[in-house]
Amino acid sequence: MRYLVTASEMRRFDENTIEKIGIPACVLMERAALAAAELTEARCDGRGGYVLVMCGMGNNGGDGLAVARLLAERDFRVEVWCVGNREKASPQWKQQRSILEKYPVEFTDKPRRGDYGALIDALFGVGLSREIKHEYAEAVMLFNSLEGWKLALDVPSGIHSDTGRVMGCAVRADETVTFGFCKRGLVFYPGCEYAGEVSTADIGISERSFYGRKPEMYAYDEEAAQLLPKRQRGGNKGTFGKVLLIAGSLNMAGAAILAARAAYRTGAGMVKVITCAGNRTILQQAVPEALLGTPNELDRSVEWADVIAVGPGLGKSAEALSCLEGVIYGSRLPLLADADALNLLAEHPELRAALAEQGAAGRKVILTPHVGELARLTGQSVSACAEELLSCGIALASELHAVVTAKDARTLICGEGHDVCVNLSGSNGMATAGSGDVLAGITAALLGQGMDAFEAAAVGAYIHGRAGEKAVGKRGEYGCMAGDLTAQMRY
Ligand SMILES: NC(=O)C1=CN([C@@H]2O[C@H](COP(=O)(O)OP(=O)(O)OC[C@H]3O[C@@H](n4cnc5c(N)ncnc54)[C@H](OP(=O)(O)O)[C@@H]3O)[C@@H](O)[C@H]2O)[C@@H](O)CC1
Numbered sequence: 001m002r003y004l005v006t007a008s009e010m011r012r013f014d015e016n017t018i019e020k021i022g023i024p025a026c027v028l029m030e031r032a033a034l035a036a037a038e039l040t041e042a043r044c045d046g047r048g049g050y051v052l053v054m055c056g057m058g059n060n061g062g063d064g065l066a067v068a069r070l071l072a073e074r075d076f077r078v079e080v081w082c083v084g085n086r087e088k089a090s091p092q093w094k095q096q097r098s099i100l101e102k103y104p105v106e107f108t109d110k111p112r113r114g115d116y117g118a119l120i121d122a123l124f125g126v127g128l129s130r131e132i133k134h135e136y137a138e139a140v141m142l143f144n145s146l147e148g149w150k151l152a153l154d155v156p157s158g159i160h161s162d163t164g165r166v167m168g169c170a171v172r173a174d175e176t177v178t179f180g181f182c183k184r185g186l187v188f189y190p191g192c193e194y195a196g197e198v199s200t201a202d203i204g205i206s207e208r209s210f211y212g213r214k215p216e217m218y219a220y221d222e223e224a225a226q227l228l229p230k231r232q233r234g235g236n237k238g239t240f241g242k243v244l245l246i247a248g249s250l251n252m253a254g255a256a257i258l259a260a261r262a263a264y265r266t267g268a269g270m271v272k273v274i275t276c277a278g279n280r281t282i283l284q285q286a287v288p289e290a291l292l293g294t295p296n297e298l299d300r301s302v303e304w305a306d307v308i309a310v311g312p313g314l315g316k317s318a319e320a321l322s323c324l325e326g327v328i329y330g331s332r333l334p335l336l337a338d339a340d341a342l343n344l345l346a347e348h349p350e351l352r353a354a355l356a357e358q359g360a361a362g363r364k365v366i367l368t369p370h371v372g373e374l375a376r377l378t379g380q381s382v383s384a385c386a387e388e389l390l391s392c393g394i395a396l397a398s399e400l401h402a403v404v405t406a407k408d409a410r411t412l413i414c415g416e417g418h419d420v421c422v423n424l425s426g427s428n429g430m431a432t433a434g435s436g437d438v439l440a441g442i443t444a445a446l447l448g449q450g451m452d453a454f455e456a457a458a459v460g461a462y463i464h465g466r467a468g469e470k471a472v473g474k475r476g477e478y479g480c481m482a483g484d485l486t487a488q489m490r491y
C-alpha cells in the first residue's frame, strides 16, 4: 500500500518530523539531495559530464542547490541556474547558497549548452501556489527545450501537487524523485505523464510523523491480490458466492456475457443471469456455466442469491425499472449497481432515497459510475465531474451511504468514513466497450464471497486493471477488447 499525499499533508509531516521528532530541516534536505544525486549518477554514464540545475527560491530550489554541491563533489561539471527574486529566498535556500559558494560550480543566467548529461528541475515543489507566468514560464519552456535526461525534484515544476493539473506550463521530466511520500499529483493525469518514472526517496519522514492523522488517500500495489478471500478447502460451489446478475436487454447480451464470465473468473461459485428471453441462446452458448432466468423469476432468484449485480446492458425499459425496484425494495442483499441501473437511479429519486436509507441501515451497496453516469447522478456536467472526480465521488458515497467506484483514467474508490483508494493498475487499451461490465462482474463476485464492500471495490478495480495490463501486453493497446480481460484473469 502506498500513501498519496497532498501538499498540506506533506507540510504537516515535514513539520512534525522537524519540530516534534527533532530531525533538523537541513538533514531532511541533505537526504533529499543525496537521493537525487545518486539517481543522477546512476543515470549518467560515469562522472564528469555537464549537469544543469534549475533552482527556484523556495526549499525545492534549496534541494537543487544541495544536489548541485553533491554532484560537484562527484566530479560533474555543474551549472546552477537560479530563477526568481533572491530577496524572497527561503532561509534554507540562503544557507544552501552560502555553502555552495565554496564549491566549483558555475552560476548562469541562461543555460546555453547543448550537451547536458542531466538537467535537474528544482524550480517549484509542493509550494507552487498559482499559475506559472513571465520569467518562470520562460524558464520552464527553455528547460523543456534542452536535450538531455531530465529529473524533477519532488514534483515537476508547474504540476499541481494535489491534482496533477498543469498550472500554465510544466516541466516534462524523464523521472521524478519525490520525497517522503508520493504526492497525489504524480499519479493523476496529466501530472503522471509529466513526471515520467516516479520513485519515492526515504528522507527520514516516516509514518511516525503522522501523529494520529494519516494521509487520506492511498493506492494498492501488488499486495491487493493477497486480499482476495481465502478459498476454504472444504467449500463447494454454494459457498463461494451465488451471484445474481440482472443484465442485458435485447441486443445487449454482450454486457451480460462479459459480467458473468468475469464473476466466474473471480471465483464466484455460481452465477445466475436474469436477462430477456431473446438473449437465452447466445448466453447459453457463450457462458454455459451460467444459470439463466427471465425477469418474471426475479423474486425466487433473489432468495437464492448471496449478492446482486444489476445494470450492465440493462436498458431503461419498464421491465428494467421493475427489476431495479425488485432488488431495492424486495431485498437487503449486498448490491452492486452499474450502468443503466445508475441511469435509472438518477431518474427516480424515490429509488435513490430508498437505497440511501438502506445504506444507512447497513446494506452493502456499491455503485460503479463512469463520469457520464456520475454527472447524471450528481446533476453536474461531465467536464465538472471529470475535474472534480474526488469530491463528486465522496459526495455521492456520503449521500447514499454506499461505496462509489468513480471510473475515469484514474478510478477512485470512495466510501463513507473511508480513506480514498486510487486504482493505479490498468492501461488505456482498456478504454473499450464492455470493460465496465467486466469490472461489475469482478466486484460482484468479491462481494458475494463476503468481502467488505469497500475492499471488494478497491481490490476489484485493481484486479480489473491487472487483467487489462496483461491483455494489452498480449494484444497491444489498439487490439485489446473487453473479452480479452476475462481471458487474462488468473488468480
Ligand atoms: N520542509 C523541509 O524541510 C523539506 C522540504 N523539501 C523541499 O521543499 C519543497 C517545498 O518547499 P517550499 O514550501 O519552500 O515550496 P517550493 O515548492 O520551493 O515553492 C515556493 C516558492 O515558489 C514561489 N512560487 C510559488 N508559486 C509560484 C508561481 N506560480 N510563480 C512564481 N513563484 C511561485 C514562492 O514564492 P511566493 O509565493 O512566496 O511569491 C516560493 O518562493 C518540497 O517540494 C521539497 O522539494 C525537501 O527538501 C524535504 C525537506
Ligand SMILES: [K+]
Residues within 6 Å of the ligand: 060, 121, 122, 123, 124, 125, 152, 153, 154, 155, 156, 157
Ligand atoms: K521541481
